[in-house]
Each structure stands twice: as C-alpha cells, then as structure tokens.
Amino acid sequence: WWAMSDAEQRAHCVDDWFSRGINERNGPELRRRFPPVAVSVDTPSLPIPSSTPKSLSPEPVRRGSLPYAGRIVEFCCGPNSLIGRPEFCKKDIQVVRLTQDDDVTTPLGHAKALHAVSNRRCLLWASIPCTGGSPWQYVNARLPGHAARMRGHRIQFRKIWKSFIEVAERCIASGGHVAMEWPKACAYWRLPEVRQFHAQFPFRDAFIDGCVFGFADTKGTPIKKSWRIVSTCPDIVSALDGHLCQGGHNML
Numbered sequence: 001w002w003a004m005s006d007a008e009q010r011a012h013c014v015d016d017w018f019s020r021g022i023n024e025r026n027g028p029e030l031r032r033r034f035p036p037v038a039v040s041v042d043t044p045s046l047p048i049p050s051s052t053p054k055s056l057s058p059e060p061v062r063r064g065s066l067p068y069a070g071r072i073v074e075f076c077c078g079p080n081s082l083i084g085r086p087e088f089c090k091k092d093i094q095v096v097r098l099t100q101d102d103d104v105t106t107p108l109g110h111a112k113a114l115h116a117v118s119n120r121r122c123l124l125w126a127s128i129p130c131t132g133g134s135p136w137q138y139v140n141a142r143l144p145g146h147a148a149r150m151r152g153h154r155i156q157f158r159k160i161w162k163s164f165i166e167v168a169e170r171c172i173a174s175g176g177h178v179a180m181e182w183p184k185a186c187a188y189w190r191l192p193e194v195r196q197f198h199a200q201f202p203f204r205d206a207f208i209d210g211c212v213f214g215f216a217d218t219k220g221t222p223i224k225k226s227w228r229i230v231s232t233c234p235d236i237v238s239a240l241d242g243h244l245c246q247g248g249h250n251m252l
Contacts, residue, residue, distance in 0.1 A: 070121030073171070074098060075113065075164060075180075076128045083125060104167070105159040113167045120175035123233070124168055127181055128160050133188035157188065165197060172201060172232065179231035189228065203230040206241035213243065 071094045074081055082088060084095035096116045103109040117124050131137075132153030140146050168178045184207060188194055206229040211222035224245050231237050
C-alpha cells in the first residue's frame with residue numbers, strides 16, 4: 001500500500017499515528033525519509049488480506065482490541081515459528097515470516113520486509129539473533145578463536161539491525177506497531193544503537209519468565225528463561241508484563 005499511495009494519503013496515515021500518542025517530534029523526519037515512491041517491479045508481491053481496511057480514516061477500536069490485527073510480520077524467525085501457527089492466530093490475520101532464506105541483509109530480502117510492513121494494520125515482531133550478546137559468551141571467552149567469532153557475530157548483527165531500523169520506521173510511519181524480544185540478560189540491550197532507537201519511539205518494557213508460558217525441556221521440566229520484550233503497542237505490554245515465575249516447581 002505504501003508504495004502505491006500518494007503524499008496526501010501518507011501524511012494522513014502519519015497524522016493518524018500521531019493521534020494515537022506517538023511523539024510528534026519524529027513526524028517531519030519520517031515524512032522526509034519516506035517520500036512517495038513509484039512501484040518497483042523488483043519488489044516482492046504479498047497478498048493483502050480482505051480484512052485490511054481500504055479507507056485511511058481511523059477506525060473505532062474496542063477497549064483491549066488490537067488496531068493492527070490484519071498482519072503480523074515476523075522479522076528473523078524460523079519457518080515454523082509458533083507465532084504464525086494457525087492454532088495461535090485468528091483466521092483474518094495474515095502472517096509473513098522473514099526467515100534466514102529471505103536474508104533481510106540483501107536488497108531483495110530488505111525490499112520484501114519493507115513491502116510487508118507497509119500496511120496500517122501491521123505488527124512487526126523482531127526476534128533478531130543474539131548469539132553475540134548471550135551471557136554464555138563470558139564462558140566461551142576461554143575457548144580458542146572466541147574473539148574472531150564474536151567479531152563475526154557483531155558484524156552480522158549490525159547488518160541485520162540496519163535493515164531492521166528501516167523496516168521498523170516504515171512500519172511505524174505506516175501506522176503499525178513494533179515489538180522485539182531478546183533474553184533479559186542479552187548484552188545487545190545495552191548497545192548504543194539499540195538504546196537510541198528505543199528512545200526515539202514510545203517503547204515500553206514487558207518482562208516475562210518462560211516457565212509461566214509452559215517453556216520446558218524435552219522431558220517436560222520447566223525452564224525459567226527470562227525475556228524482555230519492548231513494544232510500541234500498550235496492549236502487548238499490558239498483556240505480557242508481570243508474568244514471572246512464582247516458584248513452587250522444579251526447573252532448570
């Protein structure tokens with residue numbers, strides 16, 4: 001939709017985004033970064049669900065309902081990600097998975113990601129690989145070749161992050177919401193470029209423990225893995241935040 005819209009439609013969309021509480025200081029910059037563009041024949045085509053509104057006028061939203069429920073775009077996920085499974089999604093929600101095969105660091109993969117989020121009823125959910133930020137790297141530091149591996153992890157992360165930033169800004173400018181998750185102890189949360197991005201938009205934190213949601217090993221033993229999720233959508237934060245382990249069971 002974004003590629004086919006004119007300047008007035010885009011301005012209306014961004015203004016609608018502001019009306020939902022986004023910081024207005026970002027408006028001129030977003031309009032500058034996302035001017036009207038012509039449709040490119042190289043841009044992958046994605047079907048638009050019939051539930052996607054054709055009008056850009058704001059829709060009445062029931063308390064607790066999600067205004068973006070037309071499409072979920074999973075940024076960096078597996079081909080069988082749980083979020084996109086039919087048993088966890090309503091029938092009128094389209095799921096677009098951006099997997100390793102799409103490679104969002106390539107021009108084609110990046111174009112597919114941009115096109116996927118150019119929809120006002122969109123949630124961009126990012127699960128960017130965080131191997132280089134894992135606390136286990138402190139243990140692995142004693143292994144031969146660790147420094148070279150870490151450089152490789154950081155180089156790859158920054159390539160993916162550069163793509164994600166542009167895709168996330170496109171999603172927000174189109175009227176959608178963004179969420180991203182890493183383990184709570186991941187060192188990437190403290191990177192300057194990550195903190196700067198989160199300060200640019202109204203992200204809020206949600207902290208959860210995996211065992212509360214049934215996260216367990218192959219034998220069924222609960223695993224208390226703590227996650228931090230940040231999102232521009234208050235509904236997501238309020239639904240997830242505070243689901244923490246209360247003890248009372250054996251776990252890893």
